[in-house]
Structures are given as structure tokens and as C-alpha cells.
Amino acid sequence: MPLKIAVIIPCYNEEVAIAQTVKDFAAALPEAKIYVYDNNSKDRTIEVARAAGAIVRSEHQQGKGNVVRRMLADVDADVYVLTDGDATYDAAAARDMIALLVNEELDMVVGSRKHTSDLAYRSGHQFGNKMLTTLLAQMFGNTFKDILSGYRIFSRRYAKSFPALTSGFEIETEMSVHSLELKMPVSEYETKYSERPEGSVSKLSTYRDGWRILMTMIKLYRVERPMLFFGMLAILLFILSIVLAIPLGITYFETGLVPRLPTAVLVTGLTILAGLCVFAGLILDTVVHGRREVRRLAYLSHRAPHQD
Known part of the structure; x- marks a missing residue:
């Protein structure tokens, strides 16, 4: 039987970029179902995503972690492709990432970001990511170079065993620790990371969310070790x-x-x-x-x- 592939996209106020994201992944994975989970958007994100051909659902608890928890619980698939709705990740890489997951029987493949311009990946975010990735390696042992990437491929057994207890952007850190603590087979795949379309604004706060991610790492260390x-x-x-x-x-x-x-x-x-x-x-x-x-x-x- 062919694999059931689901592209899952958490989304908040991405009217400008969501249609392009859906179309890119539909072209790269025509056999996949594409789900957009709206998180209380105040613009036309829902209408635009539905018009682009996505299956649109809603999660009313604010925060990316809350949306990811709902998506992984509700959607049934053999392979899950998690991506952001801002058209920054390379949809064309999804096919190779899925092949890597399946051929090596992995549970997660992380899209390690290679930015195409300084505007795509701000220097503050690069420094914070490198610092947090290094700290995670010291705390848990690590094979990842980009723990904060929002572009990931999951197996069913990962998706259905992941508790997703965090509520915000610290969800990527929890994903990485979950795989490390259960000693899952994982890998990374370098992908292009592009600049957001004009009019699309990042929801990540460098200092506030960086602090929350750091506190999450300390909490997980206390809980797991x-x-x-x-x-x-x-x-x-x-x-x-x-x-x-x-x-x-x-x-x-x-x-x-x-x-x-x-x-x-x-x-x-x-x-x-x-x-x-x-x-x-x-x-x-x-x-x-x-x-x-x-x-x-x-x-x-x-x-x-x-x-x-």
C-alpha cells in the first residue's frame, strides 16, 4: 500500500503567504493531504487557505505548541510533514526528506536551515539558535544542528507517542528532547530557508520566546534527568x-x-x-x-x- 502522507501547517495571520505555502507543497507532494490549522487569525487566512485547496481546521488555544498537539492528535497518516505557513521552507525538499525517513526507517528528519539571504534568517535568531542548540547538546546529547527548525518529517510512531506538553514556540525543543530521550533514529537534511513574502511578519519574539525556550530546556532537564x-x-x-x-x-x-x-x-x-x-x-x-x-x-x- 502507498504511504499516507499529511502536510500539517500551523498558521496565524498568514493571509499573504499561506496560499503560496499550500500550492508549493501540493505541487511537491500531489498525493498528500494538506491540512491548515488556523490559530485565531484575524485576517483572511482561513478563506485564502481553503481557496488554495487545503483542508482547514481551527485550534482556539493560542500558541504553536497547542496547534501542533491538536494536529498530531487529529490527523491520521503514515508520514507527517510539519511546516510553517510563511512560505520560507523549501517544499521541493519534502520528497527527499520523506525518502530519507522511509528508506532508513527513521522517526524524524529535521530540515536544517540554510538561509538564502540575511533577511531570511536574522542574525539574532541565528545566534540564539546556535547557543540553544549547543546548550541542548550539553544537557541531553545531540545530533541536531538546528533544534528550532519548524520543518520536520515525522513517522506515525513518533507523532502518536509525542505528548506535546508545551504551548508556544518552545515546541521544537520538546520535539528534539522527546526523540533523544527515547533514543529514536533521527536525521537532518539541509534545506533552503527563504525570505518571507512582503507583508508577512514573524510571530517569534527573539528575547521573550528565547527566554521561554531556555526555561523549557531547564524544565525538561529537571524532569528527564x-x-x-x-x-x-x-x-x-x-x-x-x-x-x-x-x-x-x-x-x-x-x-x-x-x-x-x-x-x-x-x-x-x-x-x-x-x-x-x-x-x-x-x-x-x-x-x-x-x-x-x-x-x-x-x-x-x-x-x-x-x-x-
């Missing part, structure tokens, strides 16, 4: 308690007295907190192991993508 997270916190608390205790120890050995009682109480409290952090890390590590097994079983309940 609790022993390391709480272990480092315990070490910091214990070192602080030792630093504060040294003058107390010197005074005690010289005089036999502990004159600074509040500091002694603080040292005791910090030491107890360090011990509690260790035990919290051990307990949560067991919980996370069980959760990861459940997610892995949900992932394995679907077959790998392949052409019959």
Missing part, C-alpha cells in the same frame, strides 16, 4: 554549607565555643537540604524511568515507516 539536576543542586548546597562552616570550625577549635549560632543553624539546614535533594533525585529518577518505559511502549505500538 532528575538525579543529575538535584545532584548538582545538592553539591552546590553542600559546598555552601562547608564554606560557611569553616570559620565556625576554626573558632570552635580555638575557643571551644560556637558564638555564631544563626550561622551554625544555617549550615545545618543547608546540609539537610543537600541530603533531601539527593533523596528527591533518587526517587524521581525511578519515576522517570517508569514514565520512559510507558512512552517507549506507546512508541513501539506503531510500526516503522516503510513502503510496502
